[in-house]
Amino acid sequence: MIIISTVEFPTKIVVFLLIRSTGGIFFVSNPDTEKYLLDKIKEKDAILNGISESLMLVDARTMEILEVNNSLLEDFKMAKEEVLGKTCHQIAHHSETPCSEKDIHCPVVATCLTGEVSTAEHVHLDRDCRPVYVEVTTYPLKDDSGAVNRVIHLSRNITDRKQAEESLRESEEKYRTLFEQSVDAIHLHDEKGNMIDVNRVAILQSGYTREEMLSLTVFDLHRDYSTRDEILRMWTEWPLGQRFTIEAKHRKKDGSLFPVEITTGRVRFGNRELILASVRDITDRKEAEEALRRSHEELELRVQERTAELERKNKELREFTFVAAHDLSEPLRKIQILGSYIEEKIKDCIDDKARHYVSRMARTAERMQKLLHAILTYSHLDMAGRQPEPFNLTDSVRKAVADTEPFIQKTGTQVEIGPLPGVIGDKEQLRQLFQNLVSNAVKYHRSDVRPLVRIHSAKSDENCRIFVEDNGIGFDEKYLDKIFRPFQCLHAKTEHEGLGIGLAICQKIVECHGGTITAKSTPGEGSTFIVTLPVSPANP
Known part of the structure; x- marks a missing residue:
């Protein structure tokens, strides 16, 4: 890098001083004409402005700026006339106070004091007071006595580097904070x-x-x-x-x-x-998982024990029900036989009131017999010992309708059976299911219209839904849960004869087959019972 300055002596000798980073070299010339001098000045300006670094020549005594190049003017966003004649601290720091001799961080001051080349990183302010980070090197120019009379100030704009370093420092600080926190x-x-x-x-x-x-x-x-x-x-x-x-x-x-x-x-x-x-x-999580696993195993064991206990009690209850019903059937048959004997043998010897009592006794005994039979049927409804098999539901529904044919004919009921799917289950139990539903629909018919029962189906995923619709008297849906309970009747026995266990048997059969049963109804318009059952894979 070369920096050039001129010094004039009274003898018209022009001295050119070339400053290198390694030292200075003098060239002495004795021009013959004015033109030669002007050419040399232009050459000097070209050299100054060809330097990429910013340059200013500073008077060591007054700190006034004697010369600058274009790079410096670009850094400070100022014109040359605004800079020349001003002090370096006015231009570089926007300060009226010069740097102190104790401030050895100022390279100009350091060179003036030591007479040596000085290097430092500094912060200058441009015209708009925005910081300009620079790397400064100052070179001394000395008079004949060896005293520093001028200082060449070279600066390189490192603002981009400093901003990058600052961004990197902030990034590393954030990384370290996140890293440690x-x-x-x-x-x-x-x-x-x-x-x-x-x-x-x-x-x-x-x-x-x-x-x-x-x-x-x-x-x-x-x-x-x-x-x-x-x-x-x-x-x-x-x-x-x-x-x-x-x-x-x-x-x-x-x-x-x-x-x-x-x-x-x-x-x-x-x-x-x-x-x-x-x-x-994850020690805590693993311990919690292990504790949860042990709790699950303990709960599973308790459920198994509880299930076994319930199965044992249910078995005992079924056995008790069977024995009780069997034991009650014997005296009940004697009552029926005795009632029939009285009604047959001495009916002419008793008055109408007594005959009425005998008749009521016979009907009550018959109802009791039916009730005991229903209890036995309900208590033995399960799939234990049975082998579910796939079959077409249409056959079971047709047989169920045939079982209720006398009642259907008596009421003039029209029965329509649509296509039905193949299901998996026990044929006889499902036959009982639809026999009860059809009997229920016929029993609760309206007197003002011909009874109609429609049986059809719809497939849904792995299940099918079978609909048993009627146009009977219907019921209020707020009693939906009640109708599936044993011995619950919505109507008086004088209106519609029944034991109140038919729908309870239907629900238990459906549950034994892994299905569901529900109903929709409107009083005076009819009911629809909806049975959901698993579909046979073959779907015959």
Whole structure:
């Protein structure tokens, strides 16, 4: 780099001083004409403005600026006439007070005091008071006595570099804050597993000091050497920025193992690609999972024991019901026989009132017999010992309708049977189901219209829905739960004869087949009972 200045002597000798970073060189000339001098001045200006660094020549005594180049004017966003004649502290620092002789951080002052080249980083202010970061080197110019009379001030604009350094510093500070404040241990290592950096939690988690951790590899913590080669291969093949999460066990300094969840991936740090791993101690979670597993097993055992107990009690209840019904049937048959004998043998010897009582006794005994039969049927409804089989539901429904044919004919009921699917279950129980539903529909018919019963179906996923519709008297849906309870009747016995257990039997049959039953109804318009059953895979 070359800087040129001129000094005139009274003898018309023009002295050119070329300043290099290694020192100064004098060239002496004795021009013959004015034109030669002007050419040399133009040459000097061309050299000054050809320098990329900003330059100003400063009077060492007054600190006035004697000369500048275009680069300096561009840095300060000022014209040359605004700069020349001003002091360097006015232009560079917007200050009327010169730098103190004690302020050796000012390179101009330092060169004036020491007579030596001085270098420093400084902050100048441009025309709008915005900071301009510069790297300054000052060179002394001395008079005959050796005293510094002028200072050449060279500055290089390093604002972009400083801003980049500041951004990098802020980024590193944020990274370090996040790194250290993380609740998980963080390991930064290379593709071979060598530790490069760890945070505070990693040190506390492992029991090692920071220096010890940085001398380790990942495999000193992760002792499952059977996966070492696989892990090394994955680290080299992972796409940049993609994250993976695994569970493993890490070994502490004292040799104890603890479960961890590791989320890791490749990241770029500067010009290097490294592995960043977030390691979470999941000891508490694993203990909670184990406690939950034990609780689940205990609960499952209790459920099994409770289920077995309920099955035993249900079996005992069914046996008791059977014995009770059987034992009650015997005296009931005697009452029926006795009633029939009285009614047949001595009917002419008793008055009408007595005959009425005998008749009521016979009807009550018959109702009691039907009730005992219904109880036995209800108590023995289950799939135990039965083998469910696929079959077409149409046959069972037709047989159920045939079973109620006398009642259908008596009421003039019209029965329509649409296409029905194949199901899996017990034929006889499902026949009983639809026999009860059809009988129920016929029984509760309206007197002002011809009774109509429609049976059809609709498939839904792995189940099918069978609809049994009628145009009977219907019921209020607020009693929907009540109609499926044993011995519950919505109508008086004088209006419609029944035991109140038919729909309860229907519900139990459906539940034994893994299905559901419900109903929709409007008083005075009719009811629709909806049965949901599993569909046969073959769907014959």
